[in-house]
Amino acid sequence: MKASDMFVKALEKEGVKYIFGIPGEENLDFLNSLRKSNIKLILTRHEQAAGFMAATHGRLTGKVGVCLATLGPGATNLVTPAAYAQLGAMPMMMITGQKPIKKSKQGQFQIVDIVNMMRPLTKYTKQIVDANNIPSFVRESIRVAEEERPGAVHLELPEDVAAEDGEERYFKNSNARRPDASKKVVDEAVELIAKAKKPLLLIGAAANRNRTSKALRKFVDNTGIYFFDTQMGKGVVDERSPFFLGTAALSEHDYLHCAIGQADLIINVGHDVIEKPPFFMNDNGVKVIHINNFSAMVDDVYYPQLEVVGDIAASVERIARGIKSKKVSRPRIFQKIKKGLEKNIFDKSDDERFPIIPQRIVSDIRKAMPDDGIVTLDNGVYKIWFARNYYAYKPNTLLLDNALATMGAGLPSAIGAKIVEPKKKVLTVCGDGGFMMNSQEIETAVRLKLDLVVVILRDNAYGMIKWKQAGMGFKNWGLDYGNPDFVKYAESYGAFGHRVHSNKELYENLDECINSKGVHLIEVPVDYSENEKVLIEELSNLTCELV
Ligand SMILES: Cc1ncc(C[n+]2csc(CCOP(=O)(O)OP(=O)(O)O)c2C)c(N)n1
Ligand SMILES: [Mg+2]
DSSP states (O other): OBBBHHHHHHHHHHOOEEEEOOOOOOHHHHHHHHHTTSOEEEEEEHHHHHHHHHHHHHHHSSSSSEEEEOSSSHTTTTTTHHHHHHHHTTOEEEEEOOOOOOSOOOOTTTTTOOOHGGGGOOOOEEEOGGGGHHHHHHHHHHHHHHSSSOOOEEEEEEHHHHHSSSSOOOOOOOOOOOOOOOOOHHHHHHHHHHHHHEEEEEEOOHHHHHHOOOHHHHHHHHOOOEEEGGGGTTTSSTEEEEEEEEOOOOOSSHHHHHHHHHHHHHEEESSOTTSSSSSOOOOOOEEEEEEEESOOOOBBTTTEOOOOOOOHOOOOHHHHHTTTTOOOOHHHHHHHHHHHHHHHHHHHHTTSSBBBHEEEHHHHHHHHTTTTTTTOOOOOTTTHHHHHHOOSSSTEEEEOOOOSSEEEHHHHHHHHHHHTTTTOOEEEEHHHHHHHSSSHHHHHHTTTTTEEEEEEEESBBOHHHHHHHHHTTTOOOOOOOOOOOOHHHHHHTTEEEEOOSHHHHHHHHHHHHHHHSSEEEEEEEBOOIIIIIIIIIIHHHHHHOOO
């Protein structure tokens, strides 16, 4: 069988439904094989966007998302999404072309050592030199990509190998089960929790990818242990829970830091050090139980005393059973902290200023989105406001990147999410900076006839960096720019453009756009004066008074 046909067939047998990407002439055999398959090609306008879409597919399904690029410049455009998937633990496969490796008459034209370029960005990277290796390489790379901790993998298919014949063969997924933690360590965890005076539960990213939601919800409901989450762990347990103490969005001086300061034990489920640290350990401080599918990556700020390594849901269920008969301490102070937090979060949610402040924007979007609607974020200062103030009700309903924290992924990840979850409402929130980094994908969304809402927060600046610049006492310099007319820009793609002219128009626009067909861009002028005032000054004063 022809190598490229065998490659595509192997992917089909793995259950791959989409390939996101941009072919080059070195992928034409592969493209022709794809044409004859059941896999849908999602043609994009930039390889980077294709990579973000594939990674989001992996993030939402746990199954590898696949993207395609040509050699050299196409492949180098996959560098950022490779890092995005690798750091964010999203299973993603990149397939790139290459000039013929056996005989070539083009010298070194366009040739970059892509396999080695991918090495620090992936769990597995290989050049295929023989058609007969394709079936085992496909199975092995997908196994590696999906296995905990998931990440990026890369296969290079050179033009001459793609056209060769090989022996048709396929390898089946063996359906290996993740092992459960040992009884001894589960018993030790139960003991520690029962002894703790002020235990807290932390829910991190790995809990969001393994459908541990049910086990954790039960754990919280039955024990009444107060919990907080990381940005990528949002929604695993409904944040409307009476035991929710907030999301780690800032590094210090937020309400949850008061709770952490009080705690004598943190039961850390699914967090690893790739996310911005939700708390810092020190030698005389809080004890930590690490519950994850893999052991803890030790870092200066993270070195847990006990590790429950094994399938997360199974560990949580067994620990819950163990502490059922024991009394768990539920200190009053956490209740007080929760009260303070919610007052602060909801205080300005109906603020009437225009341009609109972030608290109101978050609140209106939450009100307009259904419980299971998916919001994806690009990277900018609003990410902090969404992480803090947007309560996620279900797992993976607020998709943000707290690992690579790249700009440019908001719109592509919304497109990826809509393709995976066509029945759910999907909305992306982007800064005017991040949106423009992959805005060309509006064409992809229009061509695919997706129903999608893109909210663009316009401050005519790289606002996040301005905020940090001011925080460091530097003069405001070097961060302002102009913008296109976003309404006309949307219309030029065949999308619908909306501009919010008053405070109350925001909700009206959101409600209308979320509930209609097509791609809608909503330009929202944002007032960022609250960044400094609330996130730095106010919070640090308020939280000091609490304990
Ligand atoms: C690809 C990339 N380049 C640069 C940065 C550094 N960075 C983080 S946020 C930010 C500004 C974001 O501006 P914008 O998208 O307009 O959002 P705003 O903060 O203004 O709301 C920059 C430059 C980054 N995270 N990713
Ligand atoms: Mg901006």
